[in-house]
Amino acid sequence: MNPRSLLVAGVLTMTAAASFAAAHASDEVAATADARVAAESAKANAFFERVFDENVARSPMTETQLGLKKDYDKWDDLSEQKALEDFSLTVQQLAELKRSINFEALDDQTKVSYRLFARQTEEAIEGWRWRYHNYPLEQMGGLHSQVPAFLINYHRVDNAADARAYIARLRGMAPLFDQIVAMIQTRQTKGVLPPKFVFGLVLESCHEVVTGEPFDQSGKPSPLWEDAQAKIGALKDVDAATRQQLLTDARAALVEAVQPAYAKLIGVLEAQEKVATTDDGVWKLPDGDDYYKFRLRSSTTTKMTPEEVHQLGLREVARIHHEMQAIMQRVGFKGDLQAFFKHVKESDEFYYPTTPEGKAAYLKRAQQIIDEMNARLDEFFGVKPKAPLLVKVVEPFREKGSAGAFYEEPAPDGSRPGVYYVNTVDMRGVPIFEMETLAHHEAIPGHHMQIAISQELQGIPRFRKYGGNTAYVEGWALYAEYFPKEFGYYQDPMMDFGRLYDELLRAVRLVVDTGLHAKHWTREQVMDYFRQNTPNPERDIFTETNRYIVWPGQATAYKVGMLKIVELRELAKKGLGPKFDLRAYHDLVLKDGALPMDLLEENVRAWIARRK
Numbered sequence: 373m374n375p376r377s378l379l380v381a382g383v384l385t386m387t388a389a390a391s392f393a394a395a396h397a398s399d400e401v402a403a404t405a406d407a408r409v410a411a412e413s414a415k416a417n418a419f420f421e422r423v424f425d426e427n428v429a430r431s432p433m434t435e436t437q438l439g440l441k442k443d444y445d446k447w448d449d450l451s452e453q454k455a456l457e458d459f460s461l462t463v464q465q466l467a468e469l470k471r472s473i474n475f476e477a478l479d480d481q482t483k484v485s486y487r488l489f490a491r492q493t494e495e496a497i498e499g500w501r502w503r504y505h506n507y508p509l510e511q512m513g514g515l516h517s518q519v520p521a522f523l524i525n526y527h528r529v530d531n532a533a534d535a536r537a538y539i540a541r542l543r544g545m546a547p548l549f550d551q552i553v554a555m556i557q558t559r560q561t562k563g564v565l566p567p568k569f570v571f572g573l574v575l576e577s578c579h580e581v582v583t584g585e586p587f588d589q590s591g592k593p594s595p596l597w598e599d600a601q602a603k604i605g606a607l608k609d610v611d612a613a614t615r616q617q618l619l620t621d622a623r624a625a626l627v628e629a630v631q632p633a634y635a636k637l638i639g640v641l642e643a644q645e646k647v648a649t650t651d652d653g654v655w656k657l658p659d660g661d662d663y664y665k666f667r668l669r670s671s672t673t674t675k676m677t678p679e680e681v682h683q684l685g686l687r688e689v690a691r692i693h694h695e696m697q698a699i700m701q702r703v704g705f706k707g708d709l710q711a712f713f714k715h716v717k718e719s720d721e722f723y724y725p726t727t728p729e730g731k732a733a734y735l736k737r738a739q740q741i742i743d744e745m746n747a748r749l750d751e752f753f754g755v756k757p758k759a760p761l762l763v764k765v766v767e768p769f770r771e772k773g774s775a776g777a778f779y780e781e782p783a784p785d786g787s788r789p790g791v792y793y794v795n796t797v798d799m800r801g802v803p804i805f806e807m808e809t810l811a812h813h814e815a816i817p818g819h820h821m822q823i824a825i826s827q828e829l830q831g832i833p834r835f836r837k838y839g840g841n842t843a844y845v846e847g848w849a850l851y852a853e854y855f856p857k858e859f860g861y862y863q864d865p866m867m868d869f870g871r872l873y874d875e876l877l878r879a880v881r882l883v884v885d886t887g888l889h890a891k892h893w894t895r896e897q898v899m900d901y902f903r904q905n906t907p908n909p910e911r912d913i914f915t916e917t918n919r920y921i922v923w924p925g926q927a928t929a930y931k932v933g934m935l936k937i938v939e940l941r942e943l944a945k946k947g948l949g950p951k952f953d954l955r956a957y958h959d960l961v962l963k964d965g966a967l968p969m970d971l972l973e974e975n976v977r978a979w980i981a982r983r984k
Contacts, residue, residue: 685882757824847933
């Protein structure tokens with residue numbers, strides 16, 4: 373080898389060695405950076421888990437809902453002092469997050485958790501200003517009905533100790549209701565009272581709870597006595613004497629604590645009813661316009677103004693009316709849309725009778741619809757829920773004020789299934805043509821699918837598993853009504869009308885919610901708009917209108933959320949072309965739990981960029 377070749381070889385050897393050393397150093401830097409990201413992310417997730425445990429430990433009712441039997445004999449503390457302590461803790465937790473966690477050093481998933489936690493706590497802090505503007509007692513889900521429903525639906529009795537905890541909670545309703553009375557009286561002093569119509573509905577529900585044995589000699593058990601007898605009677609690990617003593621103690625607690633608690637609450641409500649006004653919108657409350665804007669932002673997770681939401685609603689109502697007219701022509705109906713609405717309201721062919729047989733037939737068909745969707749889930753989803761689902765009727769003590777259907781989530785440990793509730797108090801409120809879309813919304817692939825999957829997710833903090841925001845949760849459920857049409861569902865034109873019937877309801881909500889609370893519409897104006905633009909029966913119109921009054925902004929989230937999920941799907945289709953996979957898109961939307969709409973959009977855009 374000549375000297376020049378030796379020189380070249382030496383240079384190449386040194387260059388290779390230098391390149392190897394540089395690559396090795398680069399690998400070490402990357403490994404160090406990865407280790408820092410992993411360490412900071414682990415630190416953040418440990419913080420989220422600790423905070424979740426702190427917050428759950430402050431709520432015995434949340435512990436029970438999560439399937440835990442800690443503080444099983446206690447109720448939540450609803451005092452002013454506890455509310456102030458909770459607020460102070462929230463402020464401290466946010467400050468600790470920002471002080472101790474380096475956002476830029478987190479992995480992508482933990483960055484989502486950081487932003488979501490920060491947003492939720494910031495919103496809670498902003499909402500402290502409005503802490504007296506809500507109605508603790510209202511017909512949709514006030515504490516007067518939530519408390520007995522909680523005992524019936526969440527408090528499991530597996531042994532004698534659980535039964536004693538149940539009885540302790542019955543006795544604990546007396547001090548709990550003292551706190552509830554203090555809550556509504558405090559709000560009254562601050563100029564916050566529900567509209568007059570609310571009181572009659574709440575009082576009726578209160579009387580339902582304390583009607584029947586052991587409160588009277590009717591021979592029919594009251595809801596809580598029926599529940600106590602069933603749960604204690606089913607115990608297998610107690611002797612007859614212990615069982616009888618438990619029943620005696622439960623009966624005594626009902627008479628000595630529960631009945632006086634409701635009597636006191638009823639007296640206060642009757643006094644407040646006399647001074648309540650018929651003004652329905654929250655504009656009537658102190659700084660009510662600003663409060664409504666806050667509620668709208670919170671519900672939709674957007675910056676849409678009341679006027680923007682109102683105009684969106686008007687456009688959607690017009691579009692859906694046009695699609696309904698096409699169905700009207702398909703079924704050969706002669707007349708205008710209003711005449712068709714009248715036809716579907718009044719024709720018996722569209723309703724099961726309000727009889728035991730009619731109610732049973734409805735439940736059977738609802739289960740069949742769910743089973744049919746379950747059989748095809750693999751076409752639409754890679755991830756599916758493990759938790760079982762039960763279809764049930766709404767209990768009599770809360771059926772009169774409840775919606776036509778709703779969903780309650782399963783216990784995370786599998787001890788309680790998810791429940792799709794149907795309100796059969798009046799079968800005219802649950803038309804046959806609405807059955808398919810309603811089951812898709814409340815059960816599969818709607819609420820049960822999304823909420824059960826969220827609870828079963830691995831690798832994300834628990835506050836994300838069990839949290840939620842209305843725009844995402846209800847937006848998904850409305851999307852779950854919509855997308856099956858693209859895959860052969862709603863073949864019966866009247867079932868497709870039922871889908872539009874429900875979508876129209878959500879569009880009307882945009883109009884009337886903003887009308888009530890931002891434009892000072894009266895309750896009668898809202899009901900008239902319903903009558904002129906929907907086929908909903910009077911009972912539905914009555915219940916829906918009452919709902920929007922006591923839950924300002926909440927009902928606007930459905931359509932806003934659904935439109936965003938559809939918009940993002942179309943964005944992904946356009947961006948990915950033949951690479952678009954609907955199953956993968958659905959899994960993407962579901963895999964991170966309930967996100968605000970802007971964070972969901974960021975996730976989808978990043979997913980599109982990765983898959984191109």
